Amino acid sequence: MKNASQYLWWHTGIIYQIYPRSYQDSNADGIGDLRGIIERLDYLQWLGVNVIWLSPVYPSPMADFGYDISDYTGIHPLFGTMADFDELLDVIHLRGMKLILDFVPNHTSDEHPWFMESRSSRDNLKRDWYIWKDPGDDGSVPNNWLSVFGGSAWEWDEHTRQYYYHGFLKEQPDLNWRNPEVQDAMLEVMRFWLEKGVDGFRVDVLWHLIKDKQYPDNPPNPDYQAHMPTYDQLLPVYSTDQPEVHDIISRMRSLLDSYDDRLMIGEIYLPIQKLMLYYGVDNKGAHLPFNFQLIDLPWNAQKIARAVDEYEAALPPGGWPNWVLGNHDRPRISTRVGIEQARIAAMLLLTLRGTPTIYYGDELGMRDVPIPFEEIQDPQGLNMPDKNLSRDPARTPMQWDCGANGGFSSVRPWLRVDEAFERENVQVEREDPHSMLSLYRRLIELRQKEQSLITGAYEPVECNEQTIAYIRRESGHLAFFVLLNLSNGSACFDNENRRINGFVNIATSPHLEGRIISGKINLNANEGIIVRLDQ
Ligand code: GLC
Numbered sequence: 286m287k288n289a290s291q292y293l294w295w296h297t298g299i300i301y302q303i304y305p306r307s308y309q310d311s312n313a314d315g316i317g318d319l320r321g322i323i324e325r326l327d328y329l330q331w332l333g334v335n336v337i338w339l340s341p342v343y344p345s346p347m348a349d350f351g352y353d354i355s356d357y358t359g360i361h362p363l364f365g366t367m368a369d370f371d372e373l374l375d376v377i378h379l380r381g382m383k384l385i386l387d388f389v390p391n392h393t394s395d396e397h398p399w400f401m402e403s404r405s406s407r408d409n410l411k412r413d414w415y416i417w418k419d420p421g422d423d424g425s426v427p428n429n430w431l432s433v434f435g436g437s438a439w440e441w442d443e444h445t446r447q448y449y450y451h452g453f454l455k456e457q458p459d460l461n462w463r464n465p466e467v468q469d470a471m472l473e474v475m476r477f478w479l480e481k482g483v484d485g486f487r488v489d490v491l492w493h494l495i496k497d498k499q500y501p502d503n504p505p506n507p508d509y510q511a512h513m514p515t516y517d518q519l520l521p522v523y524s525t526d527q528p529e530v531h532d533i534i535s536r537m538r539s540l541l542d543s544y545d546d547r548l549m550i551g552e553i554y555l556p557i558q559k560l561m562l563y564y565g566v567d568n569k570g571a572h573l574p575f576n577f578q579l580i581d582l583p584w585n586a587q588k589i590a591r592a593v594d595e596y597e598a599a600l601p602p603g604g605w606p607n608w609v610l611g612n613h614d615r616p617r618i619s620t621r622v623g624i625e626q627a628r629i630a631a632m633l634l635l636t637l638r639g640t641p642t643i644y645y646g647d648e649l650g651m652r653d654v655p656i657p658f659e660e661i662q663d664p665q666g667l668n669m670p671d672k673n674l675s676r677d678p679a680r681t682p683m684q685w686d687c688g689a690n691g692g693f694s695s696v697r698p699w700l701r702v703d704e705a706f707e708r709e710n711v712q713v714e715r716e717d718p719h720s721m722l723s724l725y726r727r728l729i730e731l732r733q734k735e736q737s738l739i740t741g742a743y744e745p746v747e748c749n750e751q752t753i754a755y756i757r758r759e760s761g762h763l764a765f766f767v768l769l770n771l772s773n774g775s776a777c778f779d780n781e782n783r784r785i786n787g788f789v790n791i792a793t794s795p796h797l798e799g800r801i802i803s804g805k806i807n808l809n810a811n812e813g814i815i816v817r818l819d820q
Contacts, residue, residue, distance in 0.1 A: 294383060295336065295548045295572060295573070295605075295640060296640065296739075296740070297733075297739050297740070298334075298335045298383065298640065299334045299335060299640070299641050299642075299732070299733070300385070300643065301338070301642075302338045302612060302643065303339050304317075304340045304645060305318065305319070305321075305339055305340060305351075305364055306340075306351075306363075306680070307645070307681060307682045307693070307698075308321055308322055308325065308645060309321025309322060309324055309693060310694035310698070314694075315696050315697055315698045316694075317682070317693070317694075318363065318364045318365050318369075319364050322339075323372065326376060326377065326382075328711060330380055330382070331726075332648065332726055333726060333733055334382075334729065335381065335383065338385040338387070339384070340613060342361060343358075343360065343361060344359045344361045344362075345361055346396050348454050350662070350663070350680075351387075352387075352453070352457070353393070353395075353396075353454065353456050353457045354389055354394055354397065355393070355396045355398075356397070357393075357474040358474060358477045358478075383484035383485070384484055385483070385486060385487055385550065386478055386485075386486055387486070388475065388478075388486035388487065388488050388489065389489040390460065390494060391452065391459055391460065391462075391490045391493045391494055392457040393458065394456060394457065395456045395457070395458055399411050399415075400415060403458075404442055404445060413464050414464055415449055415450075415458050415460060415461055416449060416450035416459050416461050416496070417442075417447045417448070417450075418439070418448050418449075420447070427448055428500050428501065429503060430452075430519070430521075431518065432451060432452060432455075433452060433453050433514070433516045434516075434664055434669075435515050435668035435669045436515070436668070438452055440458075452490070452524065453490075459493075462494045462530075463498070468533065472537065472540055475541075476540060484547060484548060485541070485549055486548075486549055487550040488550065488551050488552060488571070489552055491530070491534065491551035491552055491571065492525050492553045492555060492563070494530050495529045495533065496524050496527060497523035499523075502523075503519040503521055503522060504522060505519060506519055506520045512672065514665075514669060531563075531565060531570060534551070534565060534570045534571060535566075535569055535570060538569055538570060539569075548572050550571060550572065550574075551563050551570075551571035551573070551574045552575050553571075553574045554577055557578075557595055560574050561599050564600075568601060575609055576607050576608055578592045579610050579633070579634070580609060584621070584622045584630075586751055586753050586769075586771040587748055587749065589753060590745065590748035591748075593637065593753075597743055605639060606637070606638055606640070607640040607642065608633075608639055608640075608642070609641075609644075610643070610644065611644035611679070612642075612644050613676060613679060614676055614679075615679065616653050616679055617647060617652055617653050617678075618630050618647055619650050619652045620652045620653040620678075624652075624721075625810075626771065627650055627721065628721065628724055628793040628811070629770065629771060629812075631647075631721070631724060631728060632728060632767065632769060632791075632815065635729060636755075636757060636765070636767045636815060637743065638741070638742070644679075646684065649709055649710065649711065649714055649721055649722055650709060650722075651681070651683075654677075654681040654701060655678065656681075656700065658670070660700070661675045661677055662677055663676045663677045681698075681702060681703060682694065682698045685710055685711050686712035687706075687707045687712060687713065690702050691703075691706035691710055692710065692712070718795065724791075727791055731815070735762070735765065737757045737764050739759075740759055741757040741758045741764065741765075742757070742758055742759070744756040744757070746766070746780065746783050747778070747780050747783070750772070751771060751772040751776040752768060752769060752770050752808070753767075753769045754767065755767050756818070763820070765815055765817060766787065766815070766818055767815050767816075768806060768808065768816070770808045770812050772810065773811055774810055775807065775809050778805065778806040778807075778808070779806075784804055785804065785806065785818070786804075786818065787801075787816040787819050788800065788801050789802060789815070789816055791815045793811065794812050
């Protein structure tokens with residue numbers, strides 16, 4: 286157990302993900318930008334979050350909306366200038382907040398100068414910076430590996446008559462991380478931003494960096510079903526999660542550790558036991574391997590409670606937990622579980638032990654916005670049109686006010702705004718004590734001030750088909766009991782072994798607040814409460 290002074294800003298902070306294209310447009314081009322974010326910092330401070338993670342803002346041809354980078358140390362003119370970035374970083378720091386950048390080391394854009402050199406000839410000095418392979422005798426692809434975005438992961442290059450590997454789009458060739466020059470060059474990129482003072486990185490698809498040296502075929506996935514992305518036809522056992530990736534992570538981490546208190550978050554979609562390895566030996570890997578269980582699991586009380594227990598039990602000694610409800614790749618929580626349960630989800634996210642990450646707009650209850658086919662922009666949606674995989678619906682403009690385009694932009698935005706924006710926006714919800722925004726703000730406020738919620742132990746109390754109940758307790762501080770009804774039927778909590786005495790501090794249904802609790806608790810459908818326990 287740490288004492289309070291051993292907790293760092295990222296243990297106690299709340300992370301807020303901004304998808305910059307969709308946050309605030311300041312120059313009337315329909316696309317959000319850095320100055321727009323600067324304009325909205327008052328809001329973020331009011332909301333109470335203190336760590337901002339920006340999805341990529343680097344120069345990019347935008348084949349994958351910035352996750353295809355053509356210059357790792359620049360700023361895309363769509364988003365502003367380096368001076369704008371420097372100002373953003375400064376003003377964030379002046380407010381006592383932190384800034385995390387998205388770092389995308391697995392692949393570059395095919396327009397990155399490194400790749401242009403690499404593809405120019407077989408004997409170019411950067412040839413081996415990417416993954417080039419000969420065709421089979423019949424011209425076939427080197428193996429059966431698939432691209433996450435559909436089709437083969439190999440693209441034929443007629444000029445040099447070899448295939449190159451791309452785990453994502455063909456416009457996103459994978460770097461060869463087994464090449465020490467690539468490692469050095471990418472660490473230099475990290476150093477560039479660390480020197481500027483950024484507080485850390487969210488590292489994109491960290492578990493993809495190293496592939497099996499022999500490039501064997503991946504085995505078929507016996508559980509594949511037709512509605513799933515084509516990528517899931519195979520189990521990516523040779524193309525991802527190779528043991529040597531941990532050597533790379535530890536190099537990255539050593540670099541971060543040569544600066545004060547910088548943070549590495551890893552984007553890793555793996556089962557719990559494998560995920561835990563990304564904390565590294567002696568916690569010298571990623572500080573926070575993203576924990577996506579609340580995104581991946583069905584919304585079921587028993588399954589979630591079990592997963593929390595399993596996760597807590599699997600954490601390495603000294604490993605700090607984290608929880609995520611949504612991001613720019615997945616359907617929004619309000620759409621996935623419904624607006625009522627999204628309130629429960631907020632309460633869960635902000636009362637579990639570990640650093641929470643909030644996806645912009647979820648605090649308003651923003652939903653996936655239906656995007657007509659002819660307006661789809663996301664390559665994942667366009668490449669597999671029959672599977673409904675477009676990520677655009679979760680990336681729509683932030684809803685600020687009742688004005689044109691929800692206050693996001695004075696011109697038509699790059700993606701349409703939710704038609705409900707006049708009812709669901711920051712301006713309206715701020716004034717309504719029962720809104721999702723007010724609930725988020727109060728949950729954040731409570732979490733930021735109560736030591737038991739920040740660092741206290743997680744003590745499971747009970748779970749059944751409908752409800753999850755747990756206590757958060759830090760010795761010497763007030764403890765909290767959380768009871769969440771994940772069902773749409775009424776539920777009763779009556780545990781003889783654990784009498785609950787206290788009063789309701791925050792409830793999803795405000796009329797419950799202030800109520801004295803002594804023993805039995807009845808909850809309506811979709812209700813959740815946080816009880817401040819008597820000493
Ligand atoms: C990550 C990003 C996603 C992107 C992909 C390829 O999963 O979150 O948006 O498309 O990597 O970079």
